[in-house]
Amino acid sequence: MKKLIVILSLLFIGRLLLxxxxxxxxxxxxAMNSGSNTAYxxxxxxxxxxxxxxxxxxxxxxxxxxxxxxxxxxLCNADNSLGQLIMxxxxxxxxxxxxxxxxxxxxxxPNPNPYIDFECQKTGPYTLYFDFKDFQxxxxxxxxxxxxxx
Amino acid sequence: MIGRLLIIGLIVILSVFSCKSxxxxxxxxxxxxxxxxxxxEAEKLSDEAIDDISKNMSSPVEIADILQRSKVPxxxxxxxSSIDASRLSTSFEKxxxxxxxxxxxxxxxxxxxxxxxxxxxxxxxxLADGINVGQFFDFETIKRLSLNRSNLDSLxxxxxxxxNQIDKYLRDKGRxxxxxxxxxxxxxxxxxxxxxxxKQNPDTLLRNRVGEQKVILNDLLLLLAPYxxxxxxxxxxxxxxxxxxEKYRDIVISYTVGDPIMVEKNxxxxxxxxxxxxxxxxxxxxxxxxxxxRSIRDKLILNN
Numbered sequence: 374m375k376k377l378i379v380i381l382s383l384l385f386i387g388r389l390l391l392x393x394x395x396x397x398x399x400x401x402x403x404a405m406n407s408g409s410n411t412a413y414x415x416x417x418x419x420x421x422x423x424x425x426x427x428x429x430x431x432x433x434x435x436x437x438x439x440x441x442x443x444x445x446x447x448l449c450n451a452d453n454s455l456g457q458l459i460m461x462x463x464x465x466x467x468x469x470x471x472x473x474x475x476x477x478x479x480x481x482x483p484n485p486n487p488y489i490d491f492e493c494q495k496t497g498p499y500t501l502y503f504d505f506k507d508f509q510x511x512x513x514x515x516x517x518x519x520x521x522x523x
Numbered sequence: 524m525i526g527r528l529l530i531i532g533l534i535v536i537l538s539v540f541s542c543k544s545x546x547x548x549x550x551x552x553x554x555x556x557x558x559x560x561x562x563x564e565a566e567k568l569s570d571e572a573i574d575d576i577s578k579n580m581s582s583p584v585e586i587a588d589i590l591q592r593s594k595v596p597x598x599x600x601x602x603x604s605s606i607d608a609s610r611l612s613t614s615f616e617k618x619x620x621x622x623x624x625x626x627x628x629x630x631x632x633x634x635x636x637x638x639x640x641x642x643x644x645x646x647x648x649x650l651a652d653g654i655n656v657g658q659f660f661d662f663e664t665i666k667r668l669s670l671n672r673s674n675l676d677s678l679x680x681x682x683x684x685x686x687n688q689i690d691k692y693l694r695d696k697g698r699x700x701x702x703x704x705x706x707x708x709x710x711x712x713x714x715x716x717x718x719x720x721x722k723q724n725p726d727t728l729l730r731n732r733v734g735e736q737k738v739i740l741n742d743l744l745l746l747l748a749p750y751x752x753x754x755x756x757x758x759x760x761x762x763x764x765x766x767x768x769e770k771y772r773d774i775v776i777s778y779t780v781g782d783p784i785m786v787e788k789n790x791x792x793x794x795x796x797x798x799x800x801x802x803x804x805x806x807x808x809x810x811x812x813x814x815x816x817r818s819i820r821d822k823l824i825l826n827n
Contacts (some may be wrong), residue, residue, distance in 0.1 A: 401680070402685075405677075412584050412588070413684065414683065439732065440732075442585055443713075443793075467577075469783075470794065476575075490788075492794065495798045495799055496776075497738060512810070522592040
């Protein structure tokens with residue numbers, strides 16, 4: 374909590390000094406939810422309207438993952454989002470490697486941790502699919518971090 | 524209790540995935556048949572494809588993590604300290620070196636050398652201003668964070684996030700060539716760091732990481748291809764990268780297919796991948812890559 378207050382304060386001061394800087398406070402908060410001993414790598418902003426039910430999640434992003442690395446995927450919603458942010462990861466051959474939900478049963482990955490870890494054994498590009506549960510509208514961030522070995 | 528039940532539920536779900544395929548197949552990564560993709564073809568790449576390729580560059584933070592895992596000590600010798608940001612005149616040089624220094628910043632941050640990072644940050648700020656993207660670099664905040672080691676997580680976040688925003692902005696504004704240069708700079712410096720450390724400290728993990736760059740280099744060349752004839756500096760750099768590609772040509776990267784498994788570790792859900800990539804690279808091939816990687820990087824940073 375203390376860390377969050379410090380970083381939000383510094384970001385606020387920084388914004389006053391440099392008005393052009395555009396870091397969304399939600400992404401900062403989300404990055405801080407990734408836990409200690411992690412190094413932030415990338416964030417993906419997900420902003421979707423209400424959609425009809427379909428086979429695939431609506432937002433697609435590509436990200437490289439490397440062998441022998443442990444990655445943490447942290448998912449955060451804006452307060453006014455109607456559905457919870459969900460994610461699925463496929464490898465370059467389209468094989469599902471990770472899913473934070475089950476469409477049929479409606480089950481989601483466990484709380485209270487807002488993240489799920491992935492121990493990668495195959496270097497290459499992966500496709501990250503995002504959406505909000507039940508194809509609801511919402512705003513959120515998916516953050517990729519490296520779980521540091523030290 | 525509910526959390527535990529959900530974990531069990533997900534383990535069951537992943538078990539279903541596991542049942543889909545129990546056989547392990549292998550595949551190999553090879554460069555495209557043509558030695559290089561014709562510029563006309565590369566220019567046809569969709570914005571989405573270019574976007575995907577540019578995102579597909581791994582971070583020097585990961586290389587620094589491998590170095591720490593292998594207990595490789597920090598050394599200033601690996602930094603591009605000869606870069607003088609105030610002497611650079613062209614956008615080409617500024618964008619490329621912005622990438623190189625960004626990789627150095629990642630290395631410094633991972634080793635908690637926040638004091639030295641301020642010097643690098645000063646150069647980064649000059650370069651970012653030089654290509655009109657300084658507004659994304661929250662220099663004052665980063666500098667404040669650098670003064671205290673306890674802010675390391677925040678420092679890593681803000682500095683990496685600034686680079687991500689700059690890259691996105693450049694591509695959104697049709698300045699893709701600068702984005703490509705920045706990405707190339709990050710990659711070259713990361714490659715230099717990995718190969719030079721490997722020369723001094725043989726390490727299997729790092730060796731494999733260098734070999735795996737065959738895949739990344741292929742993507743990087745796709746990203747650079749549309750600009751390779753746009754200036755003499757671009758042409759020269761593209762030629763160098765093609766030479767490096769040749770060094771990688773006979774390295775074999777094979778893949779084994781498998782299904783993920785889920786485990787619970789300290790109350791958190793962890794997915795373990797059983798698919799695997801494997802690198803086959805002999806010492807002669809490795810030496811060739813080490814030597815050429817250094818030559819390319821030194822040429823780029825000394826050419827102030």
